[in-house]
Amino acid sequence: MKKVRYFLYGFLVFIVILLAVFYIVPTGRITYKQDLNKKYFNIFGGRGFLHKISPEERLLEDNKIIGDPVYFNFRTSRNFSKVKMTLKYKLSSAVLGNNEYLNIETGVLMDKANWRYNLYPVFNKKMNEVLNEWNIIKNEQTVLAQKDKNYSSLEDFLNQKNFSSTVLYNYDLNYDYILSDYKADDKIIDIYNLKGSYSFYTYIKNEDLKIDFSFLNEKVSANNQPSIFVYYQNQLIFEDALSIKDSLGNFNLFLSDLPEGVYKVEIKVDDDWLTKKLSSHNSKMVFINKVWLNDLSTGLKIWSNKNNFKIKSFSAQCLSDVKINNETFSVDEIYKQFDFSIEDIKKEALNEISSDSCGLLIETNGLFAFSEDSFFNPIISKLNEESDWNNINTIIANYEPPKQENDYYISEIEMDLHSAVRDKDGYRFLISAPFLKKSNNNEYIELKEINMEFEGSNLINKISSIINKE
């Protein structure tokens, strides 16, 4: 009987050690596999690591995505520094047939307050075509695709500095954008009542970076204080988290001895905060992708280099007509996102957006300025649905086309998890497929398998880093 007892307790000890090893992951590497096509329920199995893909209304049969985006959590037992996600999926024939531009991305949550994800490409139909048909030069992960072969290496192309017929896809190009006719002046740009987070570019030449902010916390809570970040050529050169005790607070951003060039300023804050006033002593200023204005008394007038906008009102009092150049559109429902676009007849020119509304969220895949004089465009276009293919001769991309296995595609995506959010529900991921409009059940992405290969520091490195810290 003793033998049986020893065997049973030995078995329990073995199980506990096994669970501890899976929990600690002493080697720093672990792979989780999830077969989403599995229709039977494993009665002995645990709840697994992939926490249900949601929201349910964007799914058919648990693994067919019909809406955009969908989210899922991966509950890992510890932190990891990177993950290689392998997705096996099928695109329905209706999806392939009905959409000229197909772009699927996945991402991991980096900032919970602002709902910000780092996105990585999974599938891009245009890029797949380009990689088959154009001249390709590969430099590690980066691909230089040329319609006509003019450059023999990526380095040669980057040295020539003319990027007017170039688009980027999942690639950040550091280049010295110079405004040749720019002269610093004493003009001050005042902008009022910007809600939530925002980011903008400004241009500096023989002057200081000087911007004054006045913040108002509409809910008078001390949580999520505003943070300011300044980047030069994609490198963070300044950051500060403000500590505003009352509902009102000021911050004067002042950086001197800066080289000439474009600087990106980012304000991260939750939507309860309002920038009551922003005064820029630098005369060039363009907002990136969105402006959200609130509590306006005299309406709004802004300029953009794009011709299509997503506009939303959050208050019934602010419902109003919006004029884009000479065309008038109506925003007549709150919380509804209106898509307005005008014919792009004035290439290279700015489009004027004006409204008597007391506040609107206006978004586009481009830039906004609060005066025509302050506009400048330091960014190289990114590949998207509206890209003008007749004028594109070169694409620089970080993209690996998916492998094909019968009807299924297999994409491998490496993601950096260093600053990713991990809470009690684990890491949060999304799959974005903007072409899925939930309107047609024949258009779907069928997910078959998700494999996650996590990698982090091993037990020895972890222990030595703890000892070194002490």
Added chain:
Amino acid sequence: MIGDKIIKYNQELFYFFSLAIVVFFLLEIFFPGIVLAYFNVNILLVLWLINFIFFVFNKKD
């Protein structure tokens, strides 16, 4: 005699299942997900219950 052996084995199994439940419960409290991610504990509880019923009805004073 065989009946006695079965009862003794059952008794050992009962203690084993009881200890396993307590250990898994404590592990899950201190390290969330360590057990439930891999194993459906309901199965263990059902086995323990069957064992318990058998144990109670065949217990010798």
